[in-house]
Every structure is written in structure tokens, then in C-alpha cells.
Amino acid sequence: MTDINQGTPASERLQPSGLVRRFLSRDKTPVSVLFLSALVGVGAGLLSTLFEICVHWISEQRTEWLRAEFSSMLPLWLSAFLISALLALLGYYLVHRFAPEAGGSGIPEIEGAMDDLRPVRWWRVLPVKFIGGLGALGSGMVLGREGPSVQMGGNIGRMVSDMFRLRDKEGRHALLASGAAGGLAAAFNAPLAGIMFVVEEMRPQFRYSLISIKCVMISAVTANLVFRSLSGQEAVITMPQYDTPVLRSLWLFLLLGMAFGVFGVVFNKLVTLTQDMFVKIHRNNRRRYLITGSVLGGVFGLLLLYLPELTGGGIALIPSATNGEYGVGLLFLLFVARVATTLICFGSGAPGGIFAPMLALGTLFGTFFGAVAQHYFPDLGLQPGMFAIAGMGALFAATVRAPITGILLVIEMTNNYHLILPLIITTLGATMLAQVLGGQPIYSQLLHRTIEKEKMAHREQSEAVNT
Incomplete structure (x- = not known):
């Protein structure tokens, strides 16, 4: 029997080779670009996972080193200072x-590159970001490995484009975005968040098309498969599984979101002020x-020795906070102190991200808020950990201005799918209030700042030549 519309025997169309030919004839995406996006995902996944392993x-x-080598020659505090100072110096x-x-x-560099405003010198950035990031994060500074993973993933995308001499501008753009998605998916073990981050947060720069979205999805999935193969399938953050809160308690989550909306705007402004300082x-x-x-790294080496809660990205701090290891007053003090350390480390220009430190801040204040709510409204049956999870998504949404990404990211990182409604309410309140207050998304703000500094430098250079 022959299909009149296709002109191909039905028996042949049911064969695997026939199905493949039909798919390729209907899908206009170049197969080579899809293959390269998978290759980018493998590279981004390998590099991000290796980066995490090396940081640990x-x-x-x-x-x-502190226990064995240096403690016998120098005082412990001096050894801690020197080791962290040398790592930061690197x-x-x-x-x-x-x-x-x-x-x-x-x-911001990847976003600028997607808009053809910033160069992608992958042959420089990849080794510098990897080795320099190891030094900065290894010193104990309050930095995350997720931002570097996104930048290195994007640079892997451009490297693959250059190595295979891809001339198509849309294809090159798609591979750059694919690398960024793969880097985030591997860093957080969150493939959906990696895809949505590119589509939502990078929406001014991302050129949405069937080709680009397929490439982003393939890269994110491939990178996440690589991460899970090497590091396991467990969620990044080990937390209790919470039940859905009662409906009459949801106004408290909205109130928490509004508080983070105000804080997010202030926090973004403080980032630029710290950079200026x-x-x-x-x-x-x-x-x-x-x-x-170096001095900054050395100071955090001392803090790592005596006050470890104020150092590092903060992911390890999240289970401790939600499991009730800190009192209400200490939670608030830790929140304030980590705001200061986060601003200092990120504002200094060290090669490290702000993702993980923001999640830790959201956890600390969310747990503090939840403990207060539990005290004043005991009949609602609330647990502070519920607000910790909501706080992570809310602060991310308020600062990065990507609420859907924040929701997916927190759910994938904690496996708390029952809290999706409180998360939506909290992130929505944070995003809307931050927008009403006139706050700018942090990465767009940093990109604009970089471009303005570059223009000013060129202007000063031109004036110097003319005079």
C-alpha cells in the first residue's frame, strides 16, 4: 500500500530509517548545529563538574596544609592568613x-557577547576563570561557583563555534546561549532552571527561535547528564520535605516576598557602590x-578559621539554618554579617559568582522570618524551613528579576515540589515590588556599568592622544 500524500510505501515509512528521514525533512534545524550544542553541553558539564570537584x-x-605543614613552623592564625592570601593573590x-x-x-559578559557588545576571548577566559576561580573560592571568600560555570559554559560554546568554523550568526548565538544554559544546569544540578535562565533572565539578549531553543535544551540536558554521571543524582541541597502550608498562611509568604523586594533593590545598589569603593x-x-x-583573601582565611559561617558560598550553611541549629537572633546577625561579606567579596572583582551567596542570604532571612511567624501564629502549623525555601526564590527574583527561574531553581535544588504555590506567591511579590521601586536587574546593571567604563576609558585615551 502506498501513501498518496508522501509517495512512499507505508511499510518503509514505519522503518527507523524512514522515520529519521521524515523527521529530517520536516525539521529545518541544521543537524550539525544540534550536534554541536550537544558537544557544548558535554564540555560545559565536564568543566563545571571538574570546577566543583577542584574547589572542594x-x-x-x-x-x-594548616594541620600538617604550616602549623609546625608558624602560628595557626598566621598560616591561615598566608595560605588564603596566596590563593586570593593567584x-x-x-x-x-x-x-x-x-x-x-x-x-554580564555572556549577556554582552550575546548582544555583540563584548568580546569572547575563550582562550584567555577559560584558564583564567578556572584557575583564578579556584584561588578565590579556595581562599574562603564569599563567592559562588555558579556564575563562573555560566561564563565558562558560554565560552565553551564560542570555542566550539570557532573550532568548527561555524559562520552562521544564528548558530553561533545559539551555541553561546547553549553553553550558558549547560553551565548553570551542571552547577546547580538543575536542567530546567538552566534552560529558563537563558530564556527569561537573558531575554533582552537571547534571540528566541526554534533553532536556539532546541540547542539550549539539548545543551542543558547533556550537561546535566554529565554532572549526574560524575557527581550523582542527589539534590544539591539536602533539606526536609515539607507539606503544603494551609491556605490561610499564604499572606505571610506574600509579606516575605515584599520584604525581599525592598531588600533586593537596596542590595543591587549596594553592589555597585561597593565596586566603586x-x-x-x-x-x-x-x-x-x-x-x-591578597589582604582581603587573608582576612577571610582568618574568618574561615574562627567564624566559618561568614565564609564560603553558603550552600553548606543552608541545611544548618533550616534544621534549627541557629537561634532567631543569631539568624538575623548572620544575615546582616553575610550581606557585608558578600558585598565586599563580590564588589572587589574577584573571579567568583553571587548566586550561591544570594541563596544563603535568602535562606537566613527566610528562616528568621519563619521562626517569628511560627512564634506568633502557632495554630498555622508552619515550619521556618518553608520560608527559607521561599526566601531563596524571592531574593533571586528580586535581584536577578527572573521569578520563573528562581522558582524552578529552588525546587530542583531542594526537591520541595509541594511548596510551589508559596514560592510563586513569594517570588511574585518580590518581583513586582522591586519593579515598582525602580530597581534594575543586577546583571543588566553590571553589564551597563562595564560598557560605560569601557566608553570612558576610550574617551580618556582619545583625549590623551589629541593633546
Whole structure:
């Protein structure tokens, strides 16, 4: 029997080869681009997972050095200061000497590259971000590995485009976005959040098309498969599984979201003010820059020894806070103190991200708010951990201005699917109030700042030449 419309025998169309030919004839996406997006996902997944493994190894080795080698020669506090100062020095030096665009989280650089406003020098950024990030994060500074994973993933996308000499602009753009999605999916073990981050947060830069969205999805899934193969399938954060809260308690989640909406706007402004403060301190002079970074790293080495709760990305702090290990007053003090340490570390220009520190801040204040709500409304049966999870999504939504990504990210990281309604309400309240207050998304704000600084530098250079 022959299908008149297709002109192909039905028996042949039911064969695997016939199905493949039909798919390829109907799907106009170049197969080569889809294959390259999978390759980008493998590269982003491998690099992000290796980065995580190396960060843990550096942290463990640092402890071993303190115990075995240096403690016999120097006082423990001096050994801690020197080791962290040297690790931080490595990160700051590589950034200032070889790739200034590798400073900070790197996500604004990827957004700028997607808009053809920023260069992608993957041959410089990949080694600098990887090695420099290990130094900065290994020193104990309050930085996350997720931003670097996104930047390195995007650079993997451009590297693959260059290596395979891809000329198509849409294809090159799709692979750049695919790398960013793969980096985030592997860093958080959150493939849906990786896809949505590119589609939602990078929406001004992301050129949505069937080709680009397929590439992003393939890369995110592939990168996540690589991560799970190497690191396991467990959620990134180990937390209790909470039941759905009663409906009459949802107004408290809205109130928490509004509080984070206000804080998110203030926090974003404080980030730029802190960056300006560090520019005034080092004046872009390499020697001053390295001294400032080394001292900062050394101080966090001391804090790592005596006050470890104020150091590191903060992911390990989240289960402790939600399991009731800190009192209400201590939770608030930790929140305030970590706001200061987060601003100092990120504002200094060290090669590290702000994702994880923001999630820790959301957890601390959310748990504090939940403990207060539990005290005043005991009949609602609420647990502080519910508000901790909602707080993570709310602060992310208020600062990054990507509520759907925040919801998916928190759910995938904690496996608390029953809290999706409170999460939606909290993130919606945070996003809407932040928008009403005129706050700008943090990564767009940082990209605009970078472009303005570059224009000013060119202007000063031109004036110097003319005179």
C-alpha cells in the first residue's frame, strides 16, 4: 500500500530509517548545529563538574596544609592568613594580568557577547576563570561557583563555534546561549532552571527561535547528564520535605516576598557602590589591586578559621539554618554579617559568582522570618524551613528579576515540589515590588556599568592622544 500524500510505501515509512528521514525533512534545524550544542553541553558539564570537584579539593587541601605543614613552623592564625592570601593573590593576578573580563561572576559578559557588545576571548577566559576561580573560592571568600560555570559554559560554546568554523550568526548565538544554559544546569544540578535562565533572565539578549531553543535544551540536558554521571543524582541541597502550608498562611509568604523586594533593590545598589569603593582604593593599579585582594583573601582565611559561617558560598550553611541549629537572633546577625561579606567579596572583582551567596542570604532571612511567624501564629502549623525555601526564590527574583527561574531553581535544588504555590506567591511579590521601586536587574546593571567604563576609558585615551 502506498501513501498518496508522501509517495512512499507505508511499510518503509514505519522503518527507523524512514522515520529519521521524515523527521529530517520536516525539521529545518541544521543537524550539525544540534550536534554541536550537544558537544557544548558535554564540555560545559565536564568543566563545571571538574570546577566543583577542584574547589572542594582545594578547600580540603587547605585544611591539610594548616594541620600538617604550616602549623609546625608558624602560628595557626598566621598560616591561615598566608595560605588564603596566596590563593586570593593567584585569582586577582590572573584576572588583572590576562583577562579582566573574567572578574566577577562573568554572566554580564555572556549577556554582552550575546548582544555583540563584548568580546569572547575563550582562550584567555577559560584558564583564567578556572584557575583564578579556584584561588578565590579556595581562599574562603564569599563567592559562588555558579556564575563562573555560566561564563565558562558560554565560552565553551564560542570555542566550539570557532573550532568548527561555524559562520552562521544564528548558530553561533545559539551555541553561546547553549553553553550558558549547560553551565548553570551542571552547577546547580538543575536542567530546567538552566534552560529558563537563558530564556527569561537573558531575554533582552537571547534571540528566541526554534533553532536556539532546541540547542539550549539539548545543551542543558547533556550537561546535566554529565554532572549526574560524575557527581550523582542527589539534590544539591539536602533539606526536609515539607507539606503544603494551609491556605490561610499564604499572606505571610506574600509579606516575605515584599520584604525581599525592598531588600533586593537596596542590595543591587549596594553592589555597585561597593565596586566603586574598591575602584577608588586600587585605582586600577596592579600593585594596589593585588595588595587589596591578597589582604582581603587573608582576612577571610582568618574568618574561615574562627567564624566559618561568614565564609564560603553558603550552600553548606543552608541545611544548618533550616534544621534549627541557629537561634532567631543569631539568624538575623548572620544575615546582616553575610550581606557585608558578600558585598565586599563580590564588589572587589574577584573571579567568583553571587548566586550561591544570594541563596544563603535568602535562606537566613527566610528562616528568621519563619521562626517569628511560627512564634506568633502557632495554630498555622508552619515550619521556618518553608520560608527559607521561599526566601531563596524571592531574593533571586528580586535581584536577578527572573521569578520563573528562581522558582524552578529552588525546587530542583531542594526537591520541595509541594511548596510551589508559596514560592510563586513569594517570588511574585518580590518581583513586582522591586519593579515598582525602580530597581534594575543586577546583571543588566553590571553589564551597563562595564560598557560605560569601557566608553570612558576610550574617551580618556582619545583625549590623551589629541593633546
